[in-house]
Amino acid sequence: MKKFDGIVYFYGIWVAVLVVLPLLILVLLSFTSGDIYDLSSLTLTLDNYKAALDPSYIGVMMHSLWLAFITNVICLVIGYPVAYIITGLNPRIRNTMVLLILAPMWSNFLLRTYSWMLVLGNNGPINSVLESIGLGTVQLMYNNFGVILGMVYNFLPFMILPIYLSLTRIDNALVEAARDLGATSKDVFFKVKLPLSMPGVFSGTTLVFLPAITTFVISRLLGGGQYVLIGNLIEHKFMVQNDWQVGAAIAVIVAIILLVVLGVLRKLARGRLELSLW
Amino acid sequence: MIEQPTEARQEGLVELHDISKAFDGKPILKDINFSVDKNQFLTILGPSGCGKTTLLRMIGGFEEPDSGTIFLNGKCINGVSPHDRNINTVFQKYSLFPHMNVYDNIAFGLKLKKQSAKTINKKVKDALKLVSLSGFEKRSIEALSGGEQQRVAIARALVMHPQVLLLDEPLSALDRRLRLDMQRELKEIQVKAGITFIYVTHDQEEALTMSDKVIVLNNGAIQQIDTPDNIYNEPVNLFVADFVGTNNIIDGRFIEDHRVSFLGAEFECDDVGFVKNSRVHVIIRPEDFILGEGGKLSGHIRSAAFKGMVNELVVLVEDTELIVRTTTHYVAGTDVFLDVIPFNIHVLTEEKADEKV
Numbered sequence: 001m002k003k004f005d006g007i008v009y010f011y012g013i014w015v016a017v018l019v020v021l022p023l024l025i026l027v028l029l030s031f032t033s034g035d036i037y038d039l040s041s042l043t044l045t046l047d048n049y050k051a052a053l054d055p056s057y058i059g060v061m062m063h064s065l066w067l068a069f070i071t072n073v074i075c076l077v078i079g080y081p082v083a084y085i086i087t088g089l090n091p092r093i094r095n096t097m098v099l100l101i102l103a104p105m106w107s108n109f110l111l112r113t114y115s116w117m118l119v120l121g122n123n124g125p126i127n128s129v130l131e132s133i134g135l136g137t138v139q140l141m142y143n144n145f146g147v148i149l150g151m152v153y154n155f156l157p158f159m160i161l162p163i164y165l166s167l168t169r170i171d172n173a174l175v176e177a178a179r180d181l182g183a184t185s186k187d188v189f190f191k192v193k194l195p196l197s198m199p200g201v202f203s204g205t206t207l208v209f210l211p212a213i214t215t216f217v218i219s220r221l222l223g224g225g226q227y228v229l230i231g232n233l234i235e236h237k238f239m240v241q242n243d244w245q246v247g248a249a250i251a252v253i254v255a256i257i258l259l260v261v262l263g264v265l266r267k268l269a270r271g272r273l274e275l276s277l278w
Numbered sequence: 279m280i281e282q283p284t285e286a287r288q289e290g291l292v293e294l295h296d297i298s299k300a301f302d303g304k305p306i307l308k309d310i311n312f313s314v315d316k317n318q319f320l321t322i323l324g325p326s327g328c329g330k331t332t333l334l335r336m337i338g339g340f341e342e343p344d345s346g347t348i349f350l351n352g353k354c355i356n357g358v359s360p361h362d363r364n365i366n367t368v369f370q371k372y373s374l375f376p377h378m379n380v381y382d383n384i385a386f387g388l389k390l391k392k393q394s395a396k397t398i399n400k401k402v403k404d405a406l407k408l409v410s411l412s413g414f415e416k417r418s419i420e421a422l423s424g425g426e427q428q429r430v431a432i433a434r435a436l437v438m439h440p441q442v443l444l445l446d447e448p449l450s451a452l453d454r455r456l457r458l459d460m461q462r463e464l465k466e467i468q469v470k471a472g473i474t475f476i477y478v479t480h481d482q483e484e485a486l487t488m489s490d491k492v493i494v495l496n497n498g499a500i501q502q503i504d505t506p507d508n509i510y511n512e513p514v515n516l517f518v519a520d521f522v523g524t525n526n527i528i529d530g531r532f533i534e535d536h537r538v539s540f541l542g543a544e545f546e547c548d549d550v551g552f553v554k555n556s557r558v559h560v561i562i563r564p565e566d567f568i569l570g571e572g573g574k575l576s577g578h579i580r581s582a583a584f585k586g587m588v589n590e591l592v593v594l595v596e597d598t599e600l601i602v603r604t605t606t607h608y609v610a611g612t613d614v615f616l617d618v619i620p621f622n623i624h625v626l627t628e629e630k631a632d633e634k635v
Contacts, residue, residue: 171371174375177375178386179360180340183361183386196377
């Protein structure tokens with residue numbers, strides 16, 4: 001028990017220093033003006049938020065939310081059936097499949113995204129084929145399509161795995177009980193498996209939506225220089241314009257939006273469970 | 279699948295004909311034949327791994343026999359999927375749907391049948407009343423005790439008005455006190471609902487208490503099909519004698535019809551037809567010994583244990599330890615005489631004992 005306490009303290013300090021403190025600094029920055037390296041020069045202000053709520057920034061925010069939403073829907077539409085199919089395989093093949101889904105993560109995220117640039121580029125294999133059969137070059141990146149494809153590709157495993165886990169956790173005896181009471185395969189899916197896998201869908205959505213809305217690497221590489229998502233905007237404020245305070249304000253607004261969205265999702269997932277799709 | 283000619287069939291509600299099943303080449307069930315009548319409480323009794331759950335799952339439609347035929351109402355139901363059989367199951371772990379409350383669990387099957395909300399409402403209420411859980415409609419499954427979950431599982435199956443209800447060790451997860459209560463209640467529910475029960479258990483007490491008919495199963499083969507009374511008092515072989523209740527199994531010699539000797543004394547018995555002077559097993563129930571000042575056997579009380587209603591003694595007679603139950607108080611270390619009346623002596627031969635086990 002003592003040893004356990006030690007770990008808890010260590011973890012507490014870890015979280016405090018690396019998570020809570022940076023967040024506090026971020027919030028502090030967002031409400032102040034002045035030299036950020038000189039505490040005495042800082043004065044409280046709401047100007048940063050006024051700047052952050054500039055219509056063009058709000059437009060970027062809405063666009064980011066929209067793309068993250070589309071990405072999430074696509075991941076769900078692809079990921080749920082994949083997870084469902086894997087669950088039905090025999091255990092040995094099942095583990096191999098899970099490993100295969102995880103396999104791309106063994107290589108660097110940046111490298112994988114660069115690889116997509118090669119694949120999607122105007123001189124890439126897809127366009128070469130299209131050109132050779134006389135269809136001409138199609139713009140596959142530096143647009144919404146490229147960004148969404150990059151995000152779906154990178155975040156899909158985070159949707160598949162939680163759904164897979166929640167599906168495998170469903171006791172087969174429940175399926176048998178449902179069949180015993182007259183359920184067809186369709187009934188079993190919609191009335192037992194789907195409602196019981198909703199926690200997995202919720203976790204998957206959280207894991208996809210969060211990185212999708214804040215990504216700036218995928219949008220930079222596959223969206224091109226002119227393509228701005230909220231992640232790029234924040235990065236730009238911090239790294240290029242050196243305007244940390246407005247950047248912090250935008251980051252705080254995004255964080256609040258995410259909390260609200262996830263809160264609503266969680267509530268929906270619960271309600272779904274209780275209603276159990278009848 | 280073997281097609282049975284219809285005229286060769288008997289009257290049973292459920293009938294199993296020559297059912298065999300193997301898993302990975304290992305035989306689980308061998309030539310199972312039995313029938314269950316309407317409104318009967320049948321128990322399949324056997325040790326774990328004897329194939330009793332597989333047998334039940336076949337009747338429920340969750341496994342298919344390798345060979346043999348299962349009849350329901352005279353119709354072959356081999357290959358008929360569980361939801362098309364008028365049979366419902368109460369599973370060992372209850373298997374209630376955790377995402378639904380008590381009402382929705384019980385209404386599950388009725389809603390699938392697309393019955394009207396009013397009918398469903400009434401049936402669920404009646405079912406809850408039958409299992410003494412009125413007012414529990416809105417409770418969540420997690421909030422129920424083991425016994426209550428058990429009852430919901432029974433209600434969920436009964437509400438479908440099956441012709442046959444299958445129960446797979448439904449009481450094994452409950453503590454002893456609750457188990458005894460539930461045994462009585464289950465029997466009551468069965469009589470009230472007027473439904474045939476096929477009940478699987480490894481607990482001989484449960485089997486004897488509730489059943490109209492008991493099938494003793496071991497190593498995938500039926501050992502005995504009989505009334506609880508006969509299973510207890512007239513076991514057909516050593517396995518049944520040993521598995522059902524505590525029994526003294528004593529080596530003996532069959533002298534002639536109505537005469538058997540064991541532990542150095544000759545006894546009158548009811549058994550006839552064994553080979554003269556052959557070696558036999560003599561089965562005597564612990565409660566069937568008469569203790570007193572005189573008797574054919576003289577023994578020494580090794581130990582005496584108080585078991586509530588009875589005292590259980592271990593009595594040594596000629597190097598053989600006998601378990602004896604009596605309501606009279608005895609002290610360990612004293613000598614005692616034992617006797618048995620002919621009716622309580624039960625003779626089995628080695629061959630008869632071994633042929634089926």
